[in-house]
Amino acid sequence: MRHKIAKVDVHLVSYQVASGFADATRTVETVGYTVVRVTTDQGLEGLGITYHEVGGEATVALIRHNIAPRLMGRDPFETEALWQEFFGYLRGVGRKGLTFCALSAIDIALWDLKGKILDMPLYRLLGGNRTSVPVYSSGGWTSYSDEALVAEMVDMVGQGYRMIKFKVGVEGGHNPRRDRLRVQKVRDAVGPEIKLLLDANNCWDAATAAQFANSIRECDIFLFEEPVFADDIPGLARFRRATDIPLATGEHEYTKWGVRDLLLAEAADIVQADGARAGGYTEMLKIAALTQAWNVKFAPHAMENIHLHLVAATHNALFLERLKLFEPITELVFRDAPKPVDGMMTIPDLPGLGLVLNMDFIRENDEA
Template sequence: MRIKAVQAWWVRVPIEAARQHRSDFGQVKTFDAAILRIETNDGLVGWGEGKNAAGSAGSYGALVHMLNHEVGPQLIGRDPADIAIIWEMLYNGSRHEMAAREGHAMPQIARRGMSVAAISAVDIALWDILGKSLGQPVWRLIGGRKTDRLPAYASGGWADADGIGEQLRSYIDRGGFRAVKMRVGAMDGAPQVSAGRVRAAREALGPEIDIMVDAHGTYTVADARRFVHMVADQNLAWFEEPVIADDKAGMAEVRASGAVPIAAGESEATRYAFRDLAVAKAADVFQPDPAFCGGISEALRIGTIASAFNLRFAPHLWAGAPCFFAGLHVCAAAPASFIVEYSLGANPMIHDLVEETVEARDGMVAIPEKPGLGFTVSEKFLEAHAQRC
């Protein structure tokens, strides 16, 4: 079995005005991703996804060009089952043979960001192919699954103090969730505004529902610390990305300033960044995004680091179907996983890109049973929304 063809598209799906929301990313009018198709010489097809924007909207022309014209040609003729070897080849670039011989990484200079986003897309697609070639779901190939369903939290929460309780309650009523996440931070202005929204949410939901908050890295250390103290009595499940991901020392300072667990990692790429988070004692929950951190392979390694440091693992899954399904398989096999993200904003890249129904029931999401990642791409939908790059 050899790789025969590699094709990536910038898929941009408009979101109808009634379902749009506004956050620190502005008015979100589209859902964008780089979707990758890898085909083997015996007709098997694997699907992957790469991301270079933390929000659901972004520009993907450069990443798609990289996949089609730089990464793709390196894959033609290779055995798609050589997943780890291909990962290291793409990561180390022109020095990959020396790195393999010497037994340590020698990455290319542009080793993070878009380079790893491209590797992520390839890695996810290769695992999909391997599972299909063996007639097995990916979770069985990476260690098995600890459960057939995982708890999920409803991810959304942009309404103001007057409406946040009703908005979050609608999530609970819709999918039976026992945990919800709301956005805070720069979108609100001063920390006390966010704190007021949190208090309104808690009053509306009562003490039994877990509430997570996500600042998207928009606070300064000082404001994040102020916010932690303002919500100290609200029993938050976690405070996500309080400050910019590049400021790990600042994040550690926020973590040390109060009792609210800190979650981080959607903006981090590779195991090395998560090692630094762990050593700095900057986070309690690791949140790698499979479409950005390095794919399924690297997410598994990051999960191992979380377990080794007695931390927890909850990947960032505000994404398209290939990333979301990849996250489900990883969580099924990862000892440190405990909950998955289920987006309640408009997400056509999950619900319309694939033919399967993706849903939460009683606050739980089922782990796929089909071979590979377990979904079927709607080629008609893909063709309708693929952009020319």
């Protein structure tokens, strides 16, 4: 018998980050999850998540007042039809941003629910057969002292990671010379075998970024993320032509159309769209297909527990990103969420996303 959506619950949990935590272009004060639970008339529940640094309350309100009522009585297998309906319904108030965070959380919950109804892990429903995938550790903020940066990177390697990412663009991007020394210090500390990934978080123009990238070529950088303002697509393309360090971008893009524009401009070697923002699993499958058509790599931004099945089922996906910043709240929101072992994450042998919410924590701390 077909399941029908009978209830949508939405929760907001967040925590305050230690003061002064910053990358090249912003200070982080709060991180939080918006958690959606979509329950069917037969009692199965799908979970979806998006996250925020600001504006979680607006995402909750949009889901609760505008999206949830339109899901009642609908078949959770209608992911494509529902995505199109909501895209049309919401198009005037946002085809990016918080509107899309809300739509993404709902879409992820529906895909989790499809797996649960079929009693099948999501990667199998998507046609994949990998059961574990590589993951890198991501941190190394520009607000750290040089010593603290090196210590964190060495600690990541000690935890078994073979790929690590840190930020460049210290002092608001005004001291590339010190960035160069920091990159060299990290390379010296971790040795030649560890893959180093850099993230400039939008801080430079193309000329500055290319000059910096070319000055650190001998440090063997695996990828350079957002060296240029994410919306400066011509600038990203210019950077890409000026250096041979692979260019990663896309965490600030939404939908297949945003990624199409990056690819048409030849402005990415690695596309880092994020399913919790860019439109959920429905849209990420299309984005992955676009990257395959352009023969570039796919490496979703953050949310490793949400992206685990997608990466496992996508042949040109490189790896997952595990943000150290989100580790404490992830630990609290889920019970026994998958954790990396020796730089690999193994998919739980459970239906859907295979994640279990810690509802005691969520209910006690719910800001929604």
